[in-house]
Amino acid sequence: MLGAPLGWMVVVYLGSLGMLVVSAFYRLDEFTGKSTGELTTENITTVVTKAVYRNLMFRSVAVAAAVTVLCLAVALPVAFYVSRLASRWARRGLIVAMLLPLWSGYLVKAYAIRAVLEPGSDGAGGGLMRSVIGWSPGFGYVSVVLTLAYLWFPYMLMPVYAGLERIPDSMLDASSDLGAGAARTFRSVILPILVPSVAAGSIFTFSLSLGDYITVKVVGGTSQMIGNIIERVLLAPNQPLAAAFTLWPFAIMLVYLAVMARLRAFENL
Amino acid sequence: MKTRARIVAVAALMTAMLGACGGSDSTSDSGASDTTVAAGMTELGAGEGAVNLIAWAGYVENGSTDPKVDWVTGFEKETGCKVNVKIGNTSDEMVELMQSGEYDGVSASGDASLRLIAGGDVSPVNTDLIPNYADVYAGLKDRQWNSKDGVSYGVPHGRGANVMAYDTTTGTPTSIKDMFDPASKWAGKISVYDAPIYIADAAIYLMATQPELGITNPYALDQTQFDAAIAALKAQKPMVGQYWSLYTDQQAALEKGTVTLGTSWQVIVNLASANNKNIAATKATDGATGWSDTWMISSKAKHPNCMYMWMNHIISPEANAAVAEWFGEAPSNAKACALTADKNHCTTYHSDDEEYFKDVWYWTTPTTECLDGRTDTECVPFSEWVNAWNELRA
Numbered sequence: 001m002l003g004a005p006l007g008w009m010v011v012v013y014l015g016s017l018g019m020l021v022v023s024a025f026y027r028l029d030e031f032t033g034k035s036t037g038e039l040t041t042e043n044i045t046t047v048v049t050k051a052v053y054r055n056l057m058f059r060s061v062a063v064a065a066a067v068t069v070l071c072l073a074v075a076l077p078v079a080f081y082v083s084r085l086a087s088r089w090a091r092r093g094l095i096v097a098m099l100l101p102l103w104s105g106y107l108v109k110a111y112a113i114r115a116v117l118e119p120g121s122d123g124a125g126g127g128l129m130r131s132v133i134g135w136s137p138g139f140g141y142v143s144v145v146l147t148l149a150y151l152w153f154p155y156m157l158m159p160v161y162a163g164l165e166r167i168p169d170s171m172l173d174a175s176s177d178l179g180a181g182a183a184r185t186f187r188s189v190i191l192p193i194l195v196p197s198v199a200a201g202s203i204f205t206f207s208l209s210l211g212d213y214i215t216v217k218v219v220g221g222t223s224q225m226i227g228n229i230i231e232r233v234l235l236a237p238n239q240p241l242a243a244a245f246t247l248w249p250f251a252i253m254l255v256y257l258a259v260m261a262r263l264r265a266f267e268n269l
Numbered sequence: 270m271k272t273r274a275r276i277v278a279v280a281a282l283m284t285a286m287l288g289a290c291g292g293s294d295s296t297s298d299s300g301a302s303d304t305t306v307a308a309g310m311t312e313l314g315a316g317e318g319a320v321n322l323i324a325w326a327g328y329v330e331n332g333s334t335d336p337k338v339d340w341v342t343g344f345e346k347e348t349g350c351k352v353n354v355k356i357g358n359t360s361d362e363m364v365e366l367m368q369s370g371e372y373d374g375v376s377a378s379g380d381a382s383l384r385l386i387a388g389g390d391v392s393p394v395n396t397d398l399i400p401n402y403a404d405v406y407a408g409l410k411d412r413q414w415n416s417k418d419g420v421s422y423g424v425p426h427g428r429g430a431n432v433m434a435y436d437t438t439t440g441t442p443t444s445i446k447d448m449f450d451p452a453s454k455w456a457g458k459i460s461v462y463d464a465p466i467y468i469a470d471a472a473i474y475l476m477a478t479q480p481e482l483g484i485t486n487p488y489a490l491d492q493t494q495f496d497a498a499i500a501a502l503k504a505q506k507p508m509v510g511q512y513w514s515l516y517t518d519q520q521a522a523l524e525k526g527t528v529t530l531g532t533s534w535q536v537i538v539n540l541a542s543a544n545n546k547n548i549a550a551t552k553a554t555d556g557a558t559g560w561s562d563t564w565m566i567s568s569k570a571k572h573p574n575c576m577y578m579w580m581n582h583i584i585s586p587e588a589n590a591a592v593a594e595w596f597g598e599a600p601s602n603a604k605a606c607a608l609t610a611d612k613n614h615c616t617t618y619h620s621d622d623e624e625y626f627k628d629v630w631y632w633t634t635p636t637t638e639c640l641d642g643r644t645d646t647e648c649v650p651f652s653e654w655v656n657a658w659n660e661l662r663a
Binding site: 029030031032033034046050052053055056118119120126139217221222224228229232233234235236237238 | 359361362364365368384387388389390465506509510511512518525526527634636650651652655656659660662663
């Protein structure tokens with residue numbers, strides 16, 4: 001039964017990952033952009049040692065981390081309200097409302113946000129934000145973080161909601177019987193139980209943000225993330241160097257997943 | 270048949286989890302020229318029913334952009350070759366697409382054509398099979414960017430200069446200094462073409478402002494000159510509001526006022542001014558980069574007959590006039606001038622005015638051997654231009 005899916009996993013998924021790593025070692029003819037058949041570690045050296053590229057990695061990680069924090073900050077109160085305070089009927093409606101954005105296209109949402117954030121020129125034009133509150137963050141990293149947080153929010157919300165749902169009422173009652181206030185209950189009872197759920201949600205928000213390059217193009221102005229340089233180099237066309245660049249997010253995600261595994265994130269997926 | 274290691278790009282799962290990269294596949298053979306498909310063509314056979322093209326935006330219009338702009342439908346009816354087009358946003362992208370071997374032909378600028386010829390991705394063209402070739406301006410035939418050792422590698426499409434697009438309410442730019450000078454009143458609202466070849470624009474700026482560097486050709490830069498160009502681009506960076514490669518991105522930014530001055534193509538200005546009548550274009554007085562494009566046939570073309578028919582069609586007086594007028598460039602076919610809707614089109618775009626094109630620097634591929642004829646020094650090759658541009662943008 002498992003044979004076919006496992007075979008697919010090994011050949012297509014791990015196989016292509018392996019090829020990706022191998023292709024990072026090819027040398028290209030500089031003029032024609034074709035492989036010369038020689039092997040080289042130059043590509044790897046370039047992406048690891050150049051300061052501009054290292055800064056780009058740090059910036060991408062910072063964006064992904066900011067998106068994760070923002071998603072979490074919004075998801076916690078929302079999930080708490082939906083799972084604990086809302087009436088049964090309201091709860092169903094809210095769950096549907098939270099999942100609804102997942103059913104519309106990525107680009108549709110990205111361009112919708114773009115219409116909201118459009119800075120326009122001095123005194124004229126601009127998007128919804130400018131016409132309503134007279135200000136917009138403009139196109140840049142702030143807009144990228146806002147847009148990505150909007151796009152990936154459901155992925156954080158659902159595990160957090162599921163985690164909260166599982167906490168029995170008796171546990172919260174016990175906490176208040178022992179004299180803990182709402183804040184103390186949240187800090188000492190709910191939060192520790194939620195750690196694996198948050199970790200699971202953060203894997204989605206972090207990894208999806210780290211690899212994103214389309215949102216950056218739509219609302220990022222002149223901003224660049226790791227995905228943009230990979231696309232740029234791939235089209236240069238220099239596939240070996242592009243492959244070398246992908247080793248960065250590859251390594252970052254391996255570390256991230258290892259940390260999350262320690263937080264027992266995978267028990268909640 | 271030579272075996273070829275095919276490196277397939279990463280599956281979708283991978284794309285979501287790790288650095289997302291565009292799907293593509295490229296062959297990694299040693300680039301040996303395989304020109305058997307079209308070079309051996311001595312006579313034209315029947316059409317294969319389809320032709321797959323890579324083209325600049327605005328070069329292959331079937332009426333879907335504007336119902337009145339259509340030089341494809343007639344061709345399809347006449348030849349039975351269904352035209353499928355993939356827009357290439359930069360020359361580098363076109364080279365990448367051509368290497369896939371999935372396309373029959375490309376409208377290549379000079380910075381792509383030489384690399385395609387060297388890489389064996391395109392075949393020589395037997396111009397005897399293209400009747401309209403006879404009417405092409407002699408000044409455009411057998412040039413360094415469309416032929417090699419006297420063998421023609423394509424048919425000239427047309428040429429023009431990259432313009433400066435601007436919003437007339439913000440003033441009138443005249444010089445390329447308006448794009449680079451930190452004191453420019455457009456600072457912060459400048460739109461720059463996002464490709465390594467744009468380094469040549471910085472070189473033109475230096476030709477105008479720092480003659481002591483001795484740049485005589487913006488594509489022939491020795492290390493000192495190249496470093497100065499990169500320094501100019503770094504200084505320009507804080508003034509840039511947008512780096513564009515997708516023409517619709519620049520069009521939208523111009524229309525909405527997100528940017529008010531930028532390197533552009535006439536066709537973008539035409540499209541933007543239809544929605545915002547304040548958008549206009551001008552050619553910088555200090556000279557400009559430009560293009561002289563060539564339709565080339567892939568060495569792996571699956572529809573060579575249809576591609577030959579297309580090459581004949583696109584330089585026919587009717588189609589060449591239509592595309593020249595739509596894109597805003599000089600046609601390559603002398604007879605096209607009689608067929609443009611605007612009878613002054615060929616005069617406006619200087620189609621036969623070699624003097625005008627003297628300070629238009631057609632996109633070409635920089636090589637270690639200096640293109641300006643200097644032999645006492647080495648020039649910075651295009652691969653270094655690409656690296657420098659990647660670093661600048663990162």
